[in-house]
Amino acid sequence: MSPNVATYKPIRFTLLALILPSELDMMNKTRRCPWCLLESETNPGPTHAYLESSPECWRLYGELLAKEYEDPRYMKVHALTVDSYALQHPGKESVRTISSANTHLASLYAYFELGISLGNLVRIKKRVVAFKHAFEWLVPPADMSKITVLDVLECKTPEEHAKSVEEWACYIFQSWKLHHKKVASYIEGFHSNLDVST
Numbered sequence: 001m002s003p004n005v006a007t008y009k010p011i012r013f014t015l016l017a018l019i020l021p022s023e024l025d026m027m028n029k030t031r032r033c034p035w036c037l038l039e040s041e042t043n044p045g046p047t048h049a050y051l052e053s054s055p056e057c058w059r060l061y062g063e064l065l066a067k068e069y070e071d072p073r074y075m076k077v078h079a080l081t082v083d084s085y086a087l088q089h090p091g092k093e094s095v096r097t098i099s100s101a102n103t104h105l106a107s108l109y110a111y112f113e114l115g116i117s118l119g120n121l122v123r124i125k126k127r128v129v130a131f132k133h134a135f136e137w138l139v140p141p142a143d144m145s146k147i148t149v150l151d152v153l154e155c156k157t158p159e160e161h162a163k164s165v166e167e168w169a170c171y172i173f174q175s176w177k178l179h180h181k182k183v184a185s186y187i188e189g190f191h192s193n194l195d196v197s198t
């Protein structure tokens with residue numbers, strides 16, 4: 001006796017309804033990062049507590065950080081790497097994401113607009129936190145997908161790496177231009193006291 005095809009349809013729908021979203025991810029061969037739009041072969045793993053990325057993009061960022069920590073020549077531009085990735089993956093509005101976006105954008109403003117040296121950007125970030133009472137949600141740019149962590153990771157020499165990180169940081173900084181004035185107000189009062197030559 002041949003099976004009645006019509007009777008199979010409800011069973012198929014029932015099975016699909018039981019599949020969890022995480023299992024659907026595993027069934028897909030590739031996944032797109034929600035912010036930088038980098039498409040990678042699906043490979044489940046951890047992500048950051050509040051920055052928002054695909055696990056694959058987060059893993060590549062981890063590889064990039066390891067490359068910088070293992071070689072001082074790559075580490076020189078580390079501050080820009082951290083600022084760029086955080087601003088490119090800002091997440092959803094919360095106390096922590098508001099603080100993150102304001103602080104990292106102020107750091108890039110200090111570097112590109114005020115000429116603060118790479119070595120002083122950590123100090124800038126620490127001092128900007130004092131203005132957290134004035135922080136507000138900075139609506140992220142609609143598209144920040146032109147340069148991704150993978151472009152930087154593919155560089156073969158420290159010189160290429162530094163150039164690529166700088167381009168990435170500049171692109172991300174320009175993408176957030178709507179909020180430059182806001183972050184400028186935090187640092188223009190104290191940046192002249194910093195030694196910008198170090």
Ligand SMILES: [Zn+2]
Nearest residue numbers: 033036053057
């Ligand atoms: Zn990403």
